[in-house]
Amino acid sequence: MKSETIMRWGVRFYIGIFFIYLFIPLIIMGAATFNNSRFPTITPWKGATLKWFEALAQDGAMWTALWTSIVVAAGVLVVAVPIGICCALFLSTVQGRGKVFLYSLMMSPLLTPGVIVGISTLIFWKGFSVSGGIMLTVIAQTTFISAYVMLMVLARLQRFDRTLENAALSLGASQWQAFRRILLPYLKPAIISAAVIAFLQSFENYNTTLFVKGYDTTLTVYIASKVRTGLTPAVNALGLIMILTTVVIAIIYELKRRKEMTQLNTK
């Protein structure tokens, strides 16, 4: 029994260390925002200040980049969500030999490095004389974000009871009505989650965007360029705001998801 106790405490110790490792970097980055120092650091501590938030608010390039990011993410959402839904509907309906191949093909953008998705898109569209910019960024990001949407919608579709559809059809509904009134409402939560994920994936993307952005700059690219040239704690202020926003979205999303899960389980 003694070794069991040691084991248990060892595991607890490891879990504790792990979560410290996970959160300390984010806390240090947040804390550095308030340090009255020219560089983002917490050592040495030179007193608290809020001036870096002001500096951030006056950074015009940052606001332009933020707007570009929102436009790109909205574009990706509009294109990738329908593609992902179609793929999920297709995969949940058809059976047969080609299915495994098509599924692998649809998954392949997720197993391709992001830089390569960006490069191939850039080269492909050069043939049509389209150069890098917002449009190409939307196209390149859609290539792999569609696959995320597909996976999320497919997960919910697999729990769908087909007899509901058949009942509607035999009661005289057209196929379109059955889709519109039965399947789509059932899929709605998954579609909303997928849309949130698609938006965030687009917003935070760097590796793909870098190759197709042309002269436009998204917020993520802007932050990276700031880190490499002209780094001030204003970057931390921006980071802190983004982290807090994401944490709020993440918690809302998780709580909603769990509520749905318990509803499903109690039914």
Add this chain to the structure above:
Amino acid sequence: MFSQLKARFGSSLSIAIIAIIAIWLVGMVILPQLIMVDYSFRPNLLPKEIGGIKDTYSLSNYETLFSNDIHLSIFVKTIWSSVLVAALTLVVSYPLAFYLAKVATPGQAALCILLLIIPFWINEILRTFSWYIILAYKGPLNALLLSLGVIDRPVRFLSGDSGVMVGMVYAYILFMIFPIYNAIESLDTNQVKAARNLGAGWIRTHYRIIIPHAKPGIATGCIMTFMLAAGSYAVPALLGSPGSRWFTQIIYNWFFEGGDWNQGAAYAFLLLLICIGFIALVMRIFKVGLGDIAR
């Protein structure tokens, strides 16, 4: 296949579904990759020379890599370091995934998973940037080590590959934990108990019962982390120095500084081949199929 779709959705909706999938798969997934490969075998020409006599297929873009010692060593280093990143991430993740799946109470596990997901939602650039602050020459890690008396003078963590690898383990750890967690969770706890009752020690239980069961998860995690590490531009760009360049940075330079897209396409295709090769190798070693990985 179409008849199955038609029976469920009617013909017009089915046509729309197939058309949308086809546009995506052909226009965004397949053709761009093929054009990139085609590009990589052609020379870099002026616009008016394209289609002329000089526009012939050759392997010269690939020969460049093997005749350039610096590029070749960076290529090899990128692969090797990415394997190391995957291995390190696996070692760090496995105990936690096991704890979450089999030791923790449901309440504890739910809390831990929520805590794990939060950093996962945060931008990769920001997570990497936070390590830039920690590892800086005058940063908190050096300050801590100095005050503890572990080192006499600050260490330049950001001038070698180690900083890049630390950042990558941090950035991609969740791609390892979740697949392993999902795999271990599906293991019947009675099997673990049976092994223990029959006298197997903890190490043997892991080695003979849990790890074999977790194989698909381990394979997925390794593939994802390797692919993300080998294809990362963000982490080496932020945490690396000119002396610790990553292969993706060489590719970027061919495109936007060297202005030789054909050469860049060849390098990019090599990177893709390495990733495909790694996926095939891992699937072989762990004896899992593509269907197991996607989950």
